[in-house]
Amino acid sequence: MTSDVAEGRSLGINPEELASCVSCGLCLPHCPTFRVTGEEWASPRGRINAMRLVQDQGAAVDQAFLSSMDSCVQCRGCEPACPSGVSFGSMMEATQAALIRQRRVDWRRRGFRVLGHRRLLNLLSRVLAVAQRLRLVPSKRLGLPGIPLVQERLRASGDDVWLFTGCVMDAWQRSTHASVKRVVETTGVGVALPGADAACCGALSLHAGLEDHARALAARTMGALAGSAPILVDSAGCGAVLKDYGKLIGTAEAEAFSQRVMDVHEWLVTRLHMLPSLGEQNQEAIIAVHDPCHLRHVQRAHQPVVEVLARYATVVALDDDGLCCGAGGAYAAMQPELAASIRERKLEAIRRSGAGIVASANPGCTIHLANAGMTVRHPLEILDEILEEILDEASEDVR
Numbered sequence: 353m354t355s356d357v358a359e360g361r362s363l364g365i366n367p368e369e370l371a372s373c374v375s376c377g378l379c380l381p382h383c384p385t386f387r388v389t390g391e392e393w394a395s396p397r398g399r400i401n402a403m404r405l406v407q408d409q410g411a412a413v414d415q416a417f418l419s420s421m422d423s424c425v426q427c428r429g430c431e432p433a434c435p436s437g438v439s440f441g442s443m444m445e446a447t448q449a450a451l452i453r454q455r456r457v458d459w460r461r462r463g464f465r466v467l468g469h470r471r472l473l474n475l476l477s478r479v480l481a482v483a484q485r486l487r488l489v490p491s492k493r494l495g496l497p498g499i500p501l502v503q504e505r506l507r508a509s510g511d512d513v514w515l516f517t518g519c520v521m522d523a524w525q526r527s528t529h530a531s532v533k534r535v536v537e538t539t540g541v542g543v544a545l546p547g548a549d550a551a552c553c554g555a556l557s558l559h560a561g562l563e564d565h566a567r568a569l570a571a572r573t574m575g576a577l578a579g580s581a582p583i584l585v586d587s588a589g590c591g592a593v594l595k596d597y598g599k600l601i602g603t604a605e606a607e608a609f610s611q612r613v614m615d616v617h618e619w620l621v622t623r624l625h626m627l628p629s630l631g632e633q634n635q636e637a638i639i640a641v642h643d644p645c646h647l648r649h650v651q652r653a654h655q656p657v658v659e660v661l662a663r664y665a666t667v668v669a670l671d672d673d674g675l676c677c678g679a680g681g682a683y684a685a686m687q688p689e690l691a692a693s694i695r696e697r698k699l700e701a702i703r704r705s706g707a708g709i710v711a712s713a714n715p716g717c718t719i720h721l722a723n724a725g726m727t728v729r730h731p732l733e734i735l736d737e738i739l740e741e742i743l744d745e746a747s748e749d750v751r
């Protein structure tokens with residue numbers, strides 16, 4: 353590298369944010385990469401010190417620096433643990449943005465552009481689905497789920513709330529959206545679905561440092577979800593970024609948009625009385641809840657998932673203090689060995705819980721854990737099945 357960044361002139365991090373870390377190390381036990389490596393360079397404190405060396409002291413961006421930054425899952429588990437309120441996520445996003453400007457040939461630059469084009473993404477997904485069936489793709493090694501050849505068509509049922517459908521989740525896991533939509537409709541509201549302009553929220557681009565691309569996707573998404581209806585999101589990673597558009601775009605309109613965004617469980621938990629109750633004849637499932645980092649650490653809205661499920665099932669908590677599972681958007685594909693080591697700790701916590709099924713409100717987590725042989729479902733997929741059973745039995749009783 354022969355640029356400003358390579359010569360260590362600036363990463364573009366807010367100097368006050370960079371100075372706010374007091375190197376106490378209280379975040380270290382909450383960092384999944386530190387937990388599996390035990391190495392300072394793989395800890396939040398080590399990463400912040402490396403950023404300081406480059407930005408404040410002009411150190412060169414070398415391979416050690418790149419490894420330290422690229423190995424971060426961007427789970428932000430370090431933020432709630434930090435007594436000084438260090439905004440690690442925004443510093444890492446600034447660093448990734450500075451680095452990607454230098455990586456002229458970076459597949460992420462091109463690859464993430466596909467996410468904003470729904471038709472192209474659906475076409476490529478179908479090609480991938482065929483290739484999977486012909487065993488031409490090492491799906492497990494790449495961290496891919498089984499991609500359906502045919503997707504069910506979702507139809508709007510009203511305009512009381514929007515359901516954000518996004519990119520990869522819509523192309524690979526649309527059946528989850530269908531379940532979420534049915535559960536939301538059971539409360540008596542009509543669900544609007546956005547057009548192709550809301551094809552991607554920009555989360556993956558933002559985490560990869562493609563800030564301009566993320567902003568362009570955000571502007572399109574805002575235009576496609578017009579009006580004042582609440583915007584319900586069933587993917588924790590998307591919800592975290594949609595709630596942060598005010599900061600990303602920096603306008604009053606973007607801030608007002610973000611205020612309308614809710615994780616679907618946050619919305620549903622205040623309407624549980626509108627759903628049918630569990631009958632005596634219904635089996636109580638035993639479910640372990642895995643909190644996605646972007647729901648627990650970023651949105652800080654993980655409790656409603658437990659409250660929603662607890663009305664219909666026995667929910668067991670994991671004893672790992674919300675440690676990341678290692679999915680991290682594209683992280684599992686980019687850093688497969690670290691992602692697998694991090695996941696192993698999560699699998700041990702799930703096994704200790706004794707639950708046979710895991711609920712997780714983020715597509716990346718469900719894919720990553722399912723690839724290790726776990727039965728993982730979106731919480732509202734589980735609830736959709738329970739509600740169907742309750743309603744079927746009620747209609748049989750009437751007959």
Ligand code: SF4
Binds near residue numbers: 378
């Ligand atoms: S990020 Fe916060 S918790 Fe971690 S070392 Fe710095 S001040 Fe301490």
Ligand code: SF4
Binds near residue numbers: 386396426440
């Ligand atoms: S974001 Fe996650 S992986 Fe990165 S330093 Fe913080 S806790 Fe560690």
